[in-house]
Amino acid sequence: MALPDFLIAGVPKAGTTALHAALVRHPGLFLPAVKEPKFFLSDGPPPTRGGPGDAQTYQEHVWRREDYERLFDPAPEGALRGEATPFYLHHLDSHARIHRLVPDARIILLLRDPVDRAHSNWTHLWTAGLEPEADFLTACHLEERRKAAGWAAFWHYKDLGRYGAQVKHLYEYFPREQVLLMRYLELRETPAAALDKVCAFLGVRTGVLDHVPAENVTRTVENTRVNAVLRYLLRTGAGFGQHFPVPLRKVFRGPLLALLQRGHGRRIPLKPEDRAALLPAFADDIALLQEVTGLPYDDWLDADRHHTPSR
Template identity: 65%
Template sequence: MTLPDFLVIGVPKAGTTALHAALVRHPDLYLSAVKEPKYFLSDGPPPAQGGPGDAQTYQEHVWRRADYEALFAPAPPGTLTGEATPFYLYDLDAQARIKRAVPDAKLIVVLRNPVDRAHSNWYHLWAAGLEPERSFVAACDAEPARRAAGWAHFWHYLGQGRYGEQLQHLFTLFDREQVLLMRYRDLRDTPVEALDRVCAFLGVRTGLLGAVPSENVTPYVPDTPLNTVLRTALRVGGTFGQHFPVPLRLAARGPLLTALHRQKGPRPRLTADERATILPWFTEDIALLEKVTEESFQDWLDLENPPEHHRRR
């Protein structure tokens, strides 16, 4: 039996892809070649339907136990094995499955300002041509209906950011010493120190990783008539593409994405009005987060001074 020693379990759009890319370079660690196996998100086959593109994503889940174990079989002797699926924190059933399968695993959580995380999540799907809502706030308003319709976790812009609830549940299953909480800003602003902290937590050598690579950067996609056509075509393909072989699907999708991402420019900024509209949805949970972690997250409540990286854009 080959199961992981550690898991990066959260959160989406908080640097987990970059963290995975950095940890892959450590000689004492072995991370699965599949960055997000999503094994613990289901007890069997994942759903067959969902939001735009979800059916194709579900086809990529590594849900069979033997296939999941095979991801870690090539690990050199003596290395620690791990994987990164940032939806595990959000999915409380996934937390329980992890507890049953690997109760001694070490868990890494990277937290990001939930409003900024939600906006980045929305724009990621917009740039992929899958998000039909031009307005970030309107997309958030649509979340209850989308969840009722079975859209996958990545569409839950607001729900994904309720870290207090998620961590409160996690700490009923795992000892706090098994969980490392980090901030997205630390990975971004002080990457060497952040990586050494991860390595120390895992019990491997520090001082060997010098940077967090730039990974999973969302391209610029302006709202133009041509891009509207391209995005519609991508959503239609996301609905029907699961009926075609993967090579054919990728061959059809590739040129559309290339055309959609043809322009260069800055990604849209989260406006002050958008922040003020969305933040109240998280205030109660941020208070719970502070209680659960005994750490301050008051900077997330500051409407007058948004995160530095947002001001720079």
């Protein structure tokens, strides 16, 4: 069977795309061209409806087992196979599915300050033209309403950052020695050491990788009337786009997105007052994360800490 030996299982907007791009250059590792197969997120076909753009994303799920295994067929003999789907940690049902199929898999988790992560998540969807709410904090307050309406996990700005409960649940299925916890800042500030840490955890040669490519970097989109029209067209197009082939969708979406992301200014900053307002939503879970892992994350509780730029 061609199944993964390791998974980059979390979290969105915490460097998983960059880590994937770095690890594909290691001769002892194989990661498929499909960066987020999302195989373990469902037992069958994914949903067909949700928030803006969700239906198209669901169409990209590799949910049939034969298709999933086929992703790993090109792996060289002896190479460790892996994939990166950063929603696995958040999706609690996926923990049992992973354990049932690949119980010996090693799991890599990149964790990021949950307020920074939420802001980067919102910025990502805003610059993609999909997020209709121009105010970050207001978008966070809409989360429960959006969840009730069936919007996909990437819209769950707060819930995706409650790592304590998620890691605790994961530990019910996998022993701690099979799980590597890393911080997003490790990958950003000391990439060579961080990559060696991952390679040592996986049991492949260290000293091979020394930098992390810039991947999935968020662009600048100003809140102007012209951009409001472009965002409306992109959201509307996302609803119709699910009925057309991917190449045709890109033909129409590409120019609109390029026009929306034409700016070169500063990214939308996280306002200190927004951090202070959102931080209480994570306080109890950060305490739980420290209790479950035995690692310190109390610096995330500092409302005055410096914001790490969105990516």
